[in-house]
Amino acid sequence: MKLRALAERLQCRLEGDGDLDIVRMSAIDHAGPGDLTFVANPRYIAQLRSTGASAVIVAATLRRPPHLRADCALLRAADPYTAFAQAVRLFAQEAAPRKGIDRLTAVAKDASIGADVAIGPFVAIDSGASIGARTIVYPNVVIGRGARIGDDCVLHSQVAIREGVVIGHRVTIQNGAVVGSDGFGFATQPDGSHLKIPQQADVVIEDDVEIGANTTIDRPAVGETRIRAGTKIDNLVQIGHGVSVGRRVLLASQVGIAGSAVIDDDVVMGGQVGVGGHLRVGRRAVAAGKTVITKSVAPGTFLTGYPGIPNREWRKASVIFRRLPELKKRVEELERLVTQLATKRPRRRAASRRR
């Protein structure tokens, strides 16, 4: 595609030769002639010195890096990351599997299969399940009894959708994810044994959700587990039984959310964050990676640490944590000095004696 056309499609301002042919998107350090790359994160500007790219997407306000090759064109974007995203989408190649149902599948007679689906080999679809139009089901996926999958979904290989789970439209589920496994619900008995509470209630995944590889989403005994529209969940995340996740939430890899927690809209969690059971995390709250959320969180709070406290406080306290040995020495020195002050003066000692 000509760079000029690309600039128009991406709503970027072009600086350089609009007749350049761009053939793909590329990373700064992998780019060669014909490649378009981008810099959204300032830490990578220095890498422009050595890039072989024909053009770079940069921020509208960025001064042209002096070390950039003179013949490297710029596409200036209000939001370079979004322009990059859109450029990747332009060059992305659809590699959908062949339409139809592979002959090596086990599809129940009463399952309902939408138009133009692509269902790969070794897929098992149990009785009463339904698959929406144009949905792609890769090999070795298992869909349980009565589960309902919407239109235009993509289920990558080895995904498990348990019985009765409801999944909306345009949901993408990466390989090996499990939706609807039994929640961890046991009632401990006087003899110490743990009585299983059957977990048979609902799991609902709303439209436009993405679920990462090997992530697990549990079903509860009563009520429901629900992931609301537009939420994106990374790999190896645990969503406990009865959890409610709001709209447009972002959960990075290895986050764990314990049972019955409520995550409000637009929350963002870094990797490996843990959320205790029955807590509520308010709208737009953010938790840095590894934060341990032990109490409900007010909307908009930015938490960090174990236990999670406001990020500003955590950063200040962490700096001092590291210097605790020094602080302790200063206290010891003070104790020495104060003892000296108190004992070196007769009057002071007399005063002490009087008490």
Place this chain on the structure above:
Amino acid sequence: MKLRALAERLQCRLEGDGDLDIVRMSAIDHAGPGDLTFVANPRYIAQLRSTGASAVIVAATLRRPPHLRADCALLRAADPYTAFAQAVRLFAQEAAPRKGIDRLTAVAKDASIGADVAIGPFVAIDSGASIGARTIVYPNVVIGRGARIGDDCVLHSQVAIREGVVIGHRVTIQNGAVVGSDGFGFATQPDGSHLKIPQQADVVIEDDVEIGANTTIDRPAVGETRIRAGTKIDNLVQIGHGVSVGRRVLLASQVGIAGSAVIDDDVVMGGQVGVGGHLRVGRRAVAAGKTVITKSVAPGTFLTGYPGIPNREWRKASVIFRRLPELKKRVEELERLVTQLATKRPRRRAASRRR
């Protein structure tokens, strides 16, 4: 079921209309007419105000919540959570797959298959393996050479049971779990390369264990990995090679236990806890979520933090951690004052000089 009959089955004291028809268990905020719900956690009592349930299981000693609908019956239980568990069990619907072995399976000729099993499509059972009576094997499960599975087990879809693994009776394994993968055992050589130590020793899962979705349990090079009877393991848990887990242990999601650790009976670990290799965690010890266990733990200890310390100590220290900047300022102020005290007085300075 009539509420009166239900009260008898659950050994609850009935307050209200015993002729009510109860059709299912439900969550407080999802319940409508015909539903039975429960309150075990006091934080949910307020929600009774708006519940549509016909009846609620509550603690024997709870005062009738004044805001509860007058026609809402109560079932008073010594342990409301257990009564809830039993009620859910009464209403649970068996949805077992059809008995028999699906024709799209790969079952070795010399595998031993018990009576009344249900084995779904795309299940592979290797040579010498055995499956006990009434065990249910969902689609796409793989059972390795010589593995032995007991009676009345449930293996959900995509579970992997590796060669030679031994599994007791009434064991439930959620989707995608792996039992018997190679332990992480390498001997680093002088040139920095890592020599693989073959991991071919035993893995034993005793009776009445439950294993969560996508959990992994490794086998060792020598000795055994063993999960003892009645233990329940949540999703995405890692059990290292040679680990011994006692009876009735509860391990919440994303716990990781490094190789050769010993977890004694009745231990409870919250989510994302980490246990170092070769450690012993004593009987009835409890670790709060995310605790890092870096030393062996005495029986009955309640640990929290990184590193894990007794919970009481951790809570007190954490409160002060947050106020470290203030503490530091107080030390600085003390230093200023003490310097002032020491220098403002001639006699003091003279004394100093003499030293």
Place this chain on the structure above:
Amino acid sequence: MKLRALAERLQCRLEGDGDLDIVRMSAIDHAGPGDLTFVANPRYIAQLRSTGASAVIVAATLRRPPHLRADCALLRAADPYTAFAQAVRLFAQEAAPRKGIDRLTAVAKDASIGADVAIGPFVAIDSGASIGARTIVYPNVVIGRGARIGDDCVLHSQVAIREGVVIGHRVTIQNGAVVGSDGFGFATQPDGSHLKIPQQADVVIEDDVEIGANTTIDRPAVGETRIRAGTKIDNLVQIGHGVSVGRRVLLASQVGIAGSAVIDDDVVMGGQVGVGGHLRVGRRAVAAGKTVITKSVAPGTFLTGYPGIPNREWRKASVIFRRLPELKKRVEELERLVTQLATKRPRRRAASRRR
């Protein structure tokens, strides 16, 4: 095998009866007659008192444990752990599946399959993929379009290799691992929705890598994700999109590495470590279990904690963390004493007033 022959093979010095027949390697506490065991970790020396082993591999310099059975032979090794590893390798039994391609597979006509492979049932190999010679593919593995797997690899059951992924020679992948799932790449729009950035760039796994069970390795939008030769990755690890992992790196279970991070050669990470995006961890750096890496790390550093700081500092600071309540009390006592000192003396108060 005669113990004498074994000693030669393992390059150990023999103390005891070289005519003993050794039939297997065993753990100290499981060993009986005919078993060879080992002590590499000094904490297990005490267990030698009760071992039933016929012989023990020990360090060349270890004094013969006085409580060891008199007829128990010793094999003295320069590196007992490596001698143990080699002994296990001698006794390991190859249990490879039958050569050939199972008839219940779905192998694309244009896939390229090397000589002497073993491909189990319910394996799907998509168009244009290639499998090297002698590679073993266990049941229910899925290999995407155009993926290339080298020679002498082992792919355990339920592994997913996504389209276009490139895997070297002698790579072992444990059950349920996913290589090439979509990276977590979204550009958040002004309306709060998250625009998916297609993730279609390369993933390369070099020679002699091992990947643990249910581990996930993501592909990026541009550039590549690369795991270099000889690196070993444990179970349930997350490797984000665009990450570069060096040679001979060891990543223990549940480690999470965020997108675009660079891990240099010979780095070692304990379980549950988290690494932030775009960071660089220098050569031979070590991170103790659960460390949170929030900044780039200089080569050779040994980090611990949240945030990760040099281990020595962390250990000292952690000891004081636990005693923070005491430290706070000491500061309070100092404040009391200093106030007393300052107020009990007329001259001091006067001095204050003058300011």
